[in-house]
Amino acid sequence: MATKNATKLKFDNLVKGYKDAFPFYQVLDPSGKVVDRGLEPNMSDEQLTELMRRLVWARTYDRRVTLLNRQGALGNYAPGGGQEASQVASQYALGEGDFFAGTYRDLVPLIMHGLPVEKAFLWYKGHMDGNNYPEDLHAYSPQVIVGGHITHAMGVALGMKKRNKKNVVLSLNGDGATSQGDFYEGINFAGVYEVPYIAVVQNNGYGISVPVEQQTQAETLAQKAVAAGIPGIQVDGMDPLAMYAVVSYAREHALAGKGPVLIEALTYRFGPHTMSDDPTRYRSEEELTDWERKDPLHRMRKYLGDKGLWNEEKENEVVEACTEEIKQAVAAIGQADKQKISDFLKNMYEVSPQNIQEQIAEYEAKEMTDHE
Amino acid sequence: MSEKTIVQAINDALDYKLQTDENVLMYGEDIGPNGGVFRVTDGLQAKHGVDRVFDTPLAESGILGMSVGLASEGFRPVPEIQFLGFILEAMSPVTAQFSRMRYRMAGSRSMPITVRAPYGGGVHTPELHSDSLEGILAQIPGIRIVIPSNPYDAKGLLISSIESNDPVIFLEHLKLYRSIKQEVPEEAYRVPLDKAAITREGTDVTVIGYGLMIGEALKAANELEKENISVEVLDLRTIAPVDMETIIESVKKTGRVVVAQEAQRQSGVTGQLMSEIGERAFMYLEAPISRVTAPDSVYPFGAAESEWLPDHQDIIAKVKEVYDF
Numbered sequence: 025m026a027t028k029n030a031t032k033l034k035f036d037n038l039v040k041g042y043k044d045a046f047p048f049y050q051v052l053d054p055s056g057k058v059v060d061r062g063l064e065p066n067m068s069d070e071q072l073t074e075l076m077r078r079l080v081w082a083r084t085y086d087r088r089v090t091l092l093n094r095q096g097a098l099g100n101y102a103p104g105g106g107q108e109a110s111q112v113a114s115q116y117a118l119g120e121g122d123f124f125a126g127t128y129r130d131l132v133p134l135i136m137h138g139l140p141v142e143k144a145f146l147w148y149k150g151h152m153d154g155n156n157y158p159e160d161l162h163a164y165s166p167q168v169i170v171g172g173h174i175t176h177a178m179g180v181a182l183g184m185k186k187r188n189k190k191n192v193v194l195s196l197n198g199d200g201a202t203s204q205g206d207f208y209e210g211i212n213f214a215g216v217y218e219v220p221y222i223a224v225v226q227n228n229g230y231g232i233s234v235p236v237e238q239q240t241q242a243e244t245l246a247q248k249a250v251a252a253g254i255p256g257i258q259v260d261g262m263d264p265l266a267m268y269a270v271v272s273y274a275r276e277h278a279l280a281g282k283g284p285v286l287i288e289a290l291t292y293r294f295g296p297h298t299m300s301d302d303p304t305r306y307r308s309e310e311e312l313t314d315w316e317r318k319d320p321l322h323r324m325r326k327y328l329g330d331k332g333l334w335n336e337e338k339e340n341e342v343v344e345a346c347t348e349e350i351k352q353a354v355a356a357i358g359q360a361d362k363q364k365i366s367d368f369l370k371n372m373y374e375v376s377p378q379n380i381q382e383q384i385a386e387y388e389a390k391e392m393t394d395h396e
Numbered sequence: 397m398s399e400k401t402i403v404q405a406i407n408d409a410l411d412y413k414l415q416t417d418e419n420v421l422m423y424g425e426d427i428g429p430n431g432g433v434f435r436v437t438d439g440l441q442a443k444h445g446v447d448r449v450f451d452t453p454l455a456e457s458g459i460l461g462m463s464v465g466l467a468s469e470g471f472r473p474v475p476e477i478q479f480l481g482f483i484l485e486a487m488s489p490v491t492a493q494f495s496r497m498r499y500r501m502a503g504s505r506s507m508p509i510t511v512r513a514p515y516g517g518g519v520h521t522p523e524l525h526s527d528s529l530e531g532i533l534a535q536i537p538g539i540r541i542v543i544p545s546n547p548y549d550a551k552g553l554l555i556s557s558i559e560s561n562d563p564v565i566f567l568e569h570l571k572l573y574r575s576i577k578q579e580v581p582e583e584a585y586r587v588p589l590d591k592a593a594i595t596r597e598g599t600d601v602t603v604i605g606y607g608l609m610i611g612e613a614l615k616a617a618n619e620l621e622k623e624n625i626s627v628e629v630l631d632l633r634t635i636a637p638v639d640m641e642t643i644i645e646s647v648k649k650t651g652r653v654v655v656a657q658e659a660q661r662q663s664g665v666t667g668q669l670m671s672e673i674g675e676r677a678f679m680y681l682e683a684p685i686s687r688v689t690a691p692d693s694v695y696p697f698g699a700a701e702s703e704w705l706p707d708h709q710d711i712i713a714k715v716k717e718v719y720d721f
Contacts, residue, residue, distance in 0.1 A: 123468075156502035164468070165500060169492050175458050176493070179465015186421075186447060187469065206488070209458030216453055371503040372538050374561040377590045377637040 042250075043243040046258045048290070051265035054318045056326025065269035073333050075116050076324050077342050079264060082108045082132045083321055084346040086295070089148075093299045097354060099148040102129040103295030106262075109320035110226045110289035111196065112136060113264040117271035118194055123184070124163040125177040126196040127170070129226075129293075133196065137163050141353040151360055152368065170231075171201035174210030174223060181219035181284070192220040192278045194271070200231025202248055203239045211252040211286055218283035222274045225288045226261060232297045233306035249286035261289025262318040265327070292318070364391055400580040403573045405547040406436050406512075409554035410474065412584045414444045420558060421466060422449045424459060424476030424512075433478060434514060434573055456482050460489035463509045464497065472508045474558055480515035480567060481524030483533075494563050495538035506561040510554070516608055516658060517705050518571035520698040526570065527695045528607075528659035533565055534636035534668070540589055541636040543567045545610035547578040549633060552587030560589060569607045576611065592639040594646065598628035601715045602646045604669060605656035606632040608705075609688075613656060615708035616715060625719050635665055643669070644677050651682035652718040656711055661689040683721035686714040 053059050067075070086105040093101040104111055107129070115124060115133035124137040131144045138161045146154030147166065155165040167173035177195035184191050201207050202225055214221045225245050229236055242248060249256025255277070260266045267289060274285035292315035296303045303312075328334035366387040369380050376384065400408070413420045422437065428451040431438030441449040452459050456477055463473040477483045483490065494507040517526040533541050542557055542564055544550035550568070557564040595610060596617055603613040610631045617627035630646055632638055647653055653673060655666035670685045688710045696704040 152502040154502075155500055156504045158504075169488060172461070172488060172493060175461020175489065176464040176468070178458075179462035180468050181465070182462060183466045183469025183471055186471070193465075205455075206457055206461060209453075209455040210461065212453055212455070213458045213462055368499065371499045374498070374506055375590075377540065377634075378640055379637040 042247050046244045046246040046256060048258050048260065049266055049270060050260040050263050051269060052263050052323045052327055054262070054323055056323040056330070058327070063266065063269050065265055065272055067268070069331070069333055072328060072331070073338075075113060075264060075268065076328050076334055078112045078116060078136060079108045079321055079324060080339055080342040081346045082112045084343045085132055085135075085350065088347060088350045090295065090299070092350075092354065093148075098145060099150050100298050100300065101148055102298045103293060104129055104132050106292045106294035106315065106319070107226055107228060108132075109264040109267045110224060110261040110291045113267035114194060114196065114224050114271045114289075117268050117275060119191070119275070121162060121189065121191045123177070123180050123191065123193040125173040125180070125193065126164075126166060127173070127198065128166045128168055129198070130196045131166060134163055134166065137161070139163065141349055142356040145353050145357045146360060149357060151357070152363055152371070153360055171197060171204030171206040171210075173197070174201065175206050175213070177223070178210045178214040178219060178221055178284075181214065181221035182217050185217070185219050190279055192222055192275050194222045194224065196224050196226060198231060199225060199227040199229070199236045199239060199245060200234070201225070202245050203231075207248075208251070211249065211254060211284065214284040215252040215254040218281065220278035221284040222271060222278060223284065223286045224271070225286065226291050227288055228291050228293045230293075230297070230306065232301065233303075235306075244288060246286060246288040252286075254284050254286060256286040256288070258288045258290065261291030262315075262320045262323075264320050264324055366391055397579050397581050399577040400547050401574045401577055402544065402547045402550045402568065403434060403436050405551040405580045406554055406568065407438060407440070408580065408582075409551045409558070409584075410437065410440055411443070412555065413472075413474070413558045414440060414448055416584075417472060419470060419472045420448070420474060421471050422474045422476070423452050425452060425454055425478045427451060427476050432476065434570075436512075436568070436573075437476070456486035457489055460486040460511065461493065463511070464489060464494050464507065467494070467507045467509055468505065472558060474510045474512060477511060477513040479521075479525045480513040480529050481527045483511075483513060483529065490533070490539070490565070491536050495536050498562070499538060507563045508561045509563045510557045510560075510566055511564070512554075512566045512568065514568045514570050514573070516567075516569040516571055517695065517701050518608065520701065521570070522698070523695070526701070528657070530567060530635055531659050531664040534665050539563045539565055539636075540634055541565045541567065542589060542634050543569070543607045544633065545569075545572065545595075545607055545631050546576060547580050549587050549593070549631075551580055552585050553589070553633060555584055556586045556589050559586070564589070567607070571608055572611070587633070590634050590637070590639055592642040593631045593633055594628060594642070595631045596627065596629040598626040598650065600626040600650055601652040601654060601719055602628045602630055602650045603654045603656060603711060603715065604630045604632065604643060604666075606635050606665075608658050609656040609711075612706070612708040613711055616711040619708070619712055620715055625715065627715060638669065638672070640672055640676065643673065647673055647677045648680045651680055652721075653681070653685045654688060654711060654714045654718060655685065656688040656706065658690060658706060660692045661687070662692050664689060683718040686718045688714050
């Protein structure tokens with residue numbers, strides 16, 4: 025009897041269907057050919073050129089900052105090269121007043137959201153002014169606790185909804201974050217309160233060295249949306265047009281009051297996790313070469329080149345401009361004030377309690393002496 | 397003015413802040429139609445609407461992480477953690493996030509969050525419903541931990557906490573919720589943060605405590621008065637960071653100190669008090685500082701808690717020890 029009943033329940037079949045519900049969305053294939061006209065975003069020539077400019081800027085930044093790190097001119101750096109579509113094109117789909125919450129790898133989209141390059145550099149250096157944000161910069165400083173900002177982003181989105189704002193929140197995180205409790209709590213709350221929130225998971229295949237297959241038995245990370253009852257979609261994270269399109273549509277969905285969307289972007293970081301990581305310990309040269317063929321810049325050069333919107337000369341202009349901006353930012357951070365412990369203490373509270381007051385006085389006296 | 401319990405006094409404070417500040421939001425598990433498991437938020441959703449007072453999914457990290465986001469949008473969140481023991485699920489938003497956001501953002505952002513949570517023993521709860529975790533929280537820079545010991549302070553301290561632009565963990569003792577009544581003004585008033593109170597003046601020994609221990613200390617003081625020992629009772633109210641000025645002033649007067657906490661002995665709030673007093677007022681001390689605490693076991697199984705919890709008898713014994721030294 026027991027055996028007969030058990031045969032009716034095909035547990036393995038239940039799982040097999042999951043992946044089918046999450047097709048892979050792509051607009052441009054790696055060669056730059058449009059594969060899905062239906063999904064092609066409605067972008068003007070100016071917007072396409074601007075997006076390309078930003079992608080090239082991001083790649084140049086990644087190369088220059090990697091170099092500066094090796095020279096010891098900046099602190100630790102988490103390279104973004106390879107992930108330009110999931111970082112830059114996602115952010116490019118945002119509007120005025122939208123909020124951005126990213127990780128330590130997402131400095132480039134944060135810069136595009138309004139953070140001055142100089143502040144990004146101060147952040148790498150470990151200088152407090154790097155996070156001293158102007159009032160109108162709608163963003164959090166880079167989050168270090170993996171997945172921690174997902175609940176914050178959901179909270180910002182709930183606040184926007186309560187204030188009837190026509191805005192959304194975009195968060196970026198990696199594949200590793202989807203193993204964290206805060207990821208589930210964040211998307212679950214977002215669903216319950218139907219908040220205008222777009223969660224982009226940049227699945228670059230590894231949480232430092234641990235492959236995504238060891239993070240989860242799920243075949244896609246998009247399907248994690250099912251548990252929260254919200255839309256989930258898997259996108260070619262090396263395809264800037266697909267990323268821009270899907271985030272734009274998610275934004276429209278959110279602004280229509282329909283709630284959050286979870287987007288899994290399949291991407292790859294060409295570089296190490298951080299500058300102190302050695303990816304040859306866990307990834308093969310072949311795998312890297314395979315993904316380099318999917319380079320987001322390559323397919324956009326072809327696509328825009330065919331339209332007569334992009335050429336080498338334009339690309340060089342962006343590279344030079346970015347290099348110059350970086351040079352100026354490096355010079356500027358050299359001028360940054362020496363950090364003082366008394367200032368750290370002053371930032372702990374708006375109204376300092378006794379222990380802080382005492383310690384401010386103590387350190388100010390010491391700093392005065394050091395100065396003399 | 398009428399006699400109120402701590403539950404009513406807190407409800408008053410919450411009602412006042414919801415009424416007068418449209419940025420105040422209140423949320424947590426079962427705080428809506430149910431009015432909270434202790435009825436502290438009773439009637440607030442019906443009065444102020446589901447947009448201002450609402451239930452959340454059962455996930456503490458989500459509740460406190462969301463508070464960060466709401467504060468960033470200019471709200472003044474007053475989340476409830478149903479029992480303090482459950483805040484262990486949310487140590488990341490407390491310790492790694494909102495407590496340090498102002499520092500992290502170089503002073504350019506504030507986190508005006510007041511987390512309310514019941515704690516403390518004596519009412520025979522299941523495990524993790526009675527733990528005194530304030531010592532764990534007290535090590536976190538960037539927050540204040542506020543614990544009222546009576547209805548008057550509960551209302552005034554909560555209003556001050558919610559109005560503070562710095563984050564506060566506001567702890568409400570389970571046994572005190574309904575066990576004491578006190579005259580509480582109908583209108584709003586503020587009891588300052590960072591200020592200890594001399595609850596009873598005395599000249600021989602200072603007993604320093606907070607929460608449930610204040611009632612026990614007063615009981616002890618009344619007993620000891622019969623033996624001509626004059627006890628000063630000092631209620632910390634803001635237990636971290638502490639008001640050392642008021643403490644040292646009292647220590648200079650009495651020269652003898654007993655510190656009392658309901659929590660376990662190891663690494664507790666009173667240990668910090670002892671070392672601070674030792675550093676700052678050693679020359680004024682007539683006797684070693686003595687300490688009343690629970691033992692270093694996990695909070696006990698309910699039926700044994702009266703054996704485990706420190707009470708006025710323990711305080712009397714320690715006061716006599718330092719008095720006779």
